[in-house]
Amino acid sequence: MDTLKNRWNKWNPVTILLSFFIIWFVFAFLVFPNVNTIYETFFGTGTFSLEPVEKLLRSDRAVQSVLNSILLAIILVFTVNIVGISLVLFTNYFDIKGASILKLSYFSTLVYGGVALNLGYKLVYGKNSPLTDFLTQINPNWDGNWFSGLFAVGFVMTFACTSNHMLFLSSALRNVDYQTIEAAKNLGASQITILKNVVLPTLKPTLFALTIITFLTGLSATSAPLVFGGKEFETITPMILTFANSSSSKDLATVLALVLGIVTIIVLTFMLRSEQKGNYISISKTKTTLVKQKINNKTVNILVHIIAYILFIIYTMPVLAIIIYSFTDAMAISSGFITWDSFTIDNYLLTFSSLEAVRPYLISLGYGFAGSFLVVAFCLLCAYLMKKYNNRLTRTLDFMLMIPWFLPSTLIAVGLTVTFNTNQWVVLNQVFTGTLWLLLIGYIIVNIPFTLRITKSTFFGINQEIEDAAKNLGANAFYTFIKVLLPIILPSIMGIYSLNFIGILPDYDLTVFLYHPLYEPLGITIMNATGNSASADTKALNLVYTVILVILNTMILTAVYGNLRFRKRKKV
Amino acid sequence: MITFQDVTIKYDDFTAVKNLNFEVKDGEFFTFLGPSGCGKTTTLRSLVGLIQPTSGEIYLDDKDITNLPTEKRDIKMVFQSYALFPTMTVYENIAFGLKVKKVEKAMIKQKVADIAKKVDLAAEQLAKKVSELSGGQQQRVAIARALVNQPNILVLDEPLSNLDAKLRVQLRNELKSLQKNFGITTVYVTHDQEEALTLSDRIAVFNKGEIEQIGTPEEIYEQSNSEFVCNFIGENNNITKLVTNHPERFDRLNLEENNAFYSRIEKLKISLFGQTYPLVEDELSFTGKIIDSEYYGIYTKYSIKVEDTVVRAVLKEKLSLGTDQNEKVQVILSQQHILQYK
Ligand SMILES: Nc1ncnc2c1ncn2[C@@H]1O[C@H](COP(=O)(O)OP(=O)(O)OP(=O)(O)O)[C@@H](O)[C@H]1O
Numbered sequence: 009m010d011t012l013k014n015r016w017n018k019w020n021p022v023t024i025l026l027s028f029f030i031i032w033f034v035f036a037f038l039v040f041p042n043v044n045t046i047y048e049t050f051f052g053t054g055t056f057s058l059e060p061v062e063k064l065l066r067s068d069r070a071v072q073s074v075l076n077s078i079l080l081a082i083i084l085v086f087t088v089n090i091v092g093i094s095l096v097l098f099t100n101y102f103d104i105k106g107a108s109i110l111k112l113s114y115f116s117t118l119v120y121g122g123v124a125l126n127l128g129y130k131l132v133y134g135k136n137s138p139l140t141d142f143l144t145q146i147n148p149n150w151d152g153n154w155f156s157g158l159f160a161v162g163f164v165m166t167f168a169c170t171s172n173h174m175l176f177l178s179s180a181l182r183n184v185d186y187q188t189i190e191a192a193k194n195l196g197a198s199q200i201t202i203l204k205n206v207v208l209p210t211l212k213p214t215l216f217a218l219t220i221i222t223f224l225t226g227l228s229a230t231s232a233p234l235v236f237g238g239k240e241f242e243t244i245t246p247m248i249l250t251f252a253n254s255s256s257s258k259d260l261a262t263v264l265a266l267v268l269g270i271v272t273i274i275v276l277t278f279m280l281r282s283e284q285k286g287n288y289i290s291i292s293k294t295k296t297t298l299v300k301q302k303i304n305n306k307t308v309n310i311l312v313h314i315i316a317y318i319l320f321i322i323y324t325m326p327v328l329a330i331i332i333y334s335f336t337d338a339m340a341i342s343s344g345f346i347t348w349d350s351f352t353i354d355n356y357l358l359t360f361s362s363l364e365a366v367r368p369y370l371i372s373l374g375y376g377f378a379g380s381f382l383v384v385a386f387c388l389l390c391a392y393l394m395k396k397y398n399n400r401l402t403r404t405l406d407f408m409l410m411i412p413w414f415l416p417s418t419l420i421a422v423g424l425t426v427t428f429n430t431n432q433w434v435v436l437n438q439v440f441t442g443t444l445w446l447l448l449i450g451y452i453i454v455n456i457p458f459t460l461r462i463t464k465s466t467f468f469g470i471n472q473e474i475e476d477a478a479k480n481l482g483a484n485a486f487y488t489f490i491k492v493l494l495p496i497i498l499p500s501i502m503g504i505y506s507l508n509f510i511g512i513l514p515d516y517d518l519t520v521f522l523y524h525p526l527y528e529p530l531g532i533t534i535m536n537a538t539g540n541s542a543s544a545d546t547k548a549l550n551l552v553y554t555v556i557l558v559i560l561n562t563m564i565l566t567a568v569y570g571n572l573r574f575r576k577r578k579k580v
Numbered sequence: 581m582i583t584f585q586d587v588t589i590k591y592d593d594f595t596a597v598k599n600l601n602f603e604v605k606d607g608e609f610f611t612f613l614g615p616s617g618c619g620k621t622t623t624l625r626s627l628v629g630l631i632q633p634t635s636g637e638i639y640l641d642d643k644d645i646t647n648l649p650t651e652k653r654d655i656k657m658v659f660q661s662y663a664l665f666p667t668m669t670v671y672e673n674i675a676f677g678l679k680v681k682k683v684e685k686a687m688i689k690q691k692v693a694d695i696a697k698k699v700d701l702a703a704e705q706l707a708k709k710v711s712e713l714s715g716g717q718q719q720r721v722a723i724a725r726a727l728v729n730q731p732n733i734l735v736l737d738e739p740l741s742n743l744d745a746k747l748r749v750q751l752r753n754e755l756k757s758l759q760k761n762f763g764i765t766t767v768y769v770t771h772d773q774e775e776a777l778t779l780s781d782r783i784a785v786f787n788k789g790e791i792e793q794i795g796t797p798e799e800i801y802e803q804s805n806s807e808f809v810c811n812f813i814g815e816n817n818n819i820t821k822l823v824t825n826h827p828e829r830f831d832r833l834n835l836e837e838n839n840a841f842y843s844r845i846e847k848l849k850i851s852l853f854g855q856t857y858p859l860v861e862d863e864l865s866f867t868g869k870i871i872d873s874e875y876y877g878i879y880t881k882y883s884i885k886v887e888d889t890v891v892r893a894v895l896k897e898k899l900s901l902g903t904d905q906n907e908k909v910q911v912i913l914s915q916q917h918i919l920q921y922k
């Protein structure tokens with residue numbers, strides 16, 4: 009980070025070209041569509057008009073959906089954090105029997121996100137599920153549709169949104185200097201005091217970021233409310249989707265999306281301000297690794313074990329259900345009842361017998377590979393430039409690239425469809441809506457902030473002297489990057505790549521706005537099969553899809569993270 | 581020969597290094613010595629070409645290299661953190677510079693093997709990951725990685741600061757003999773005065789971005805030409821008060837021009853009160869009382885109160901067998917060893 013001007017690199021034509029590309033991309037896809045949408049909404053007729061806002065306020069359903077979304081987001085911030093922290097403590101901090109099995113189930117949300125997960129919960133808790141049948145048997149008055157509304161959405165999302173906790177909070181916890189815990193013990197602190205005053209405060213920055221992500225996820229939740237919300241609990245995004253699909257109320261969709269954006273920004277500003285207070289810098293020089301804590305109090309210990317295993321059951325059931333039902337016939341799938349005769353592998357045979365059936369897979373795989381590759385490449389480039397040139401321009405860029413975090417993906421999606429519906433000069437008069445490109449661009453955009461944060465932190469984590477040393481030994485900037493820097497950051501880059509990838513595969517929330525109708529991605533297909541109206545055959549097919557998805561994602565994650573862990577061990 | 585001419589380096593508004601002028605001769609072991617933050621690394625980085633001076637020129641022999649990028653300079657650096665490439669093996673690390681230069685594979689192999697032998701790295705270490713080496717071995721890899729390129733000049737930024745005391749002394753000696761064997765011009769950065777004194781042909785003492793004195797270790801130590809250098813190197817007694825209280829006795833000092841006086845602690849002599857000590861012509865004797873003593877094994881350090889000044893002195897043997905506390909002693913000062921400053 010030389011603040012000194014680097015005379016030789018200053019006028020490097022490649023750098024200049026790349027910088028222009030980045031500036032164009034940011035303007036064309038991050039700034040322009042959003043600004044354009046706002047403009048179109050309020051100045052669509054040529055003069056400023058608040059008509060769309062009034063229209064919105066007149067619709068009770070719309071207003072209620074805004075309130076519902078905010079309520080859901082707030083609830084999730086609490087429930088997801090509580091469950092997430094518990095999972096992390098159970099697997100990494102406390103000495104729990106069978107922790108490795110628990111871990112496996114807690115990590116399951118990582119390999120089947122979004123719509124696939126909804127499918128699983130529906131199989132376990134929905135109408136016709138064995139559990140519901142059982143409840144009806146005990147209590148004949150039990151409502152078969154009991155699992156719907158705010159409770160159901162909140163329940164599903166609470167357990168669905170803990171993947172980031174498992175990934176990032178765990179790693180933050182593992183980075184806690186064990187000596188601080190020993191020191192606290194030595195000073196006579198109780199286990200609960202140590203947890204509260206020593207361990208949790210060091211996790212604060214991570215928890216803070218996770219809270220933001222959780223809030224945003226809750227605010228723009230799409231698939232879970234669609235599947236489990238029912239009539240009585242509608243949220244913003246599905247509402248926007250409905251409006252966006254009818255030409256008479258397109259403006260309503262935008263205004264709703266804007267409301268979503270404004271709420272997000274208000275909350276973020278509020279949170280960012282409180283973040284300033286809570287930061288700390290680790291000063292430990294000789295870190296020792298965390299040793300799992302045995303809970304001294306017997307009652308507490310038993311209680312914690314019980315909770316851990318209840319969570320285990322909750323996390324395992326949906327996956328198990330998907331796997332089991334994928335091996336049963338249509339009859340069992342639609343009725344929920346399984347007998348010995350129900351088992352069959354026909355579903356699998358069916359899936360692989362026609363190209364048509366694997367099509368959604370191929371489409372999503374294509375988007376997954378291309379989308380996460382492009383976003384990682386783009387963020388690498390940006391991070392590199394930011395490290396090399398720390399000036400006002402790169403700082404502005406850093407801020408601009410965070411836009412997708414400040415705006416809910418729904419607003420971005422609406423912005424993209426509305427803006428690139430007609431030919432726009434910023435993209436050389438191309439129309440993107442209704443092409444395959446739009447979804448790809450969408451995937452890239454929404455994955456930028458997170459990818460950038462990770463790449464940046466790995467990049468800035470590299471000792472500057474390493475880069476200097478390579479140059480001093482005669483390597484030019486490109487060679488240094490490829491041969492020295494890239495291998496160092498590769499593990500984290502692979503990690504973020506695979507996370508993006510498995511996020512894109514079953515994505516529904518963004519996809520539904522942007523996909524090409526003739527090229528239906530996996531998320532859409534699975535979602536269609538989750539609805540009550542779907543035929544048992546479609547359902548069967550999608551169970552197979554989901555199982556394959558789970559296997560695929562598991563393989564990717566074990567390959568990447570398994571490898572990572574191996575490397576780490578060698579290092580020590 | 582390296583020449584710095586009026587080199588000034590600024591970080592934004594902050595001037596890290598001001599108006600440097602010095603020369604390093606061929607084959608010389610030249611050391612930058614100074615407290616933390618005084619601009620040693622900054623100066624070194626400008627010599628290596630990792631940063632650019634805000635003004636001034638740097639010459640190598642007669643060539644102006646001020647604007648030459650680091651990869652084009654024949655000056656190789658050993659970094660403070662060693663900066664070994666963690667994803668490569670020891671061999672790959674050492675071979676890096678040669679590979680960049682597109683040297684033939686067989687040649688690289690030969691050269692790496694040669695240099696590894698010279699820095700005492702066993703052949704089986706070459707296949708290891710750098711993270712599997714000890715601190716001392718890592719340092720030797722860092723040195724080998726620089727030396728294998730046969731640079732004109734080798735530059736080292738506090739290469740011993742991460743090591744434990746014993747290894748530091750051992751490697752210091754190895755470094756010196758390596759430099760002698762290769763005959764390579766070496767610029768060395770340290771804030772450890774002992775390292776500077778034992779290794780260097782000449783030392784430049786930095787203070788707040790400026791050079792206070794350049795000279796051989798003896799010159800720097802015996803004839804420190806500023807109060808800062810005098811205080812930074814070695815241990816001192818500030819005897820200004822004693823001198824100003826007895827101006828008539830310190831007849832060999834320049835009392836008109838100077839007003840700060842120091843004496844290095846090992847230059848003081850002590851003799852027990854009552855024993856006669858034959859004073860040489862420029863020597864003065866004062867009476868004092870021992871108030872403290874520290875036992876170091878090789879020597880013992882005494883704190884003695886003379887009038888209202890506390891001076892320290894070292895003795896190879898302890899003064900007496902009994903307690904030294906409150907013992908009355910004579911302190912003998914030799915005027916020619918008193919350092920005087922304005
Ligand atoms: N990149 C930078 N930006 C701004 N100021 C800097 C930068 N690098 C160094 N400085 C400042 O320049 C001054 C000299 O720094 P330098 O690293 O040269 O010190 P040093 O003598 O090597 O110290 P040390 O013995 O601690 O390594 C310091 O005051 C430091 O704060």
Ligand SMILES: [Mg+2]
Pocket residue numbers: 620621622737
């Ligand atoms: Mg330094």
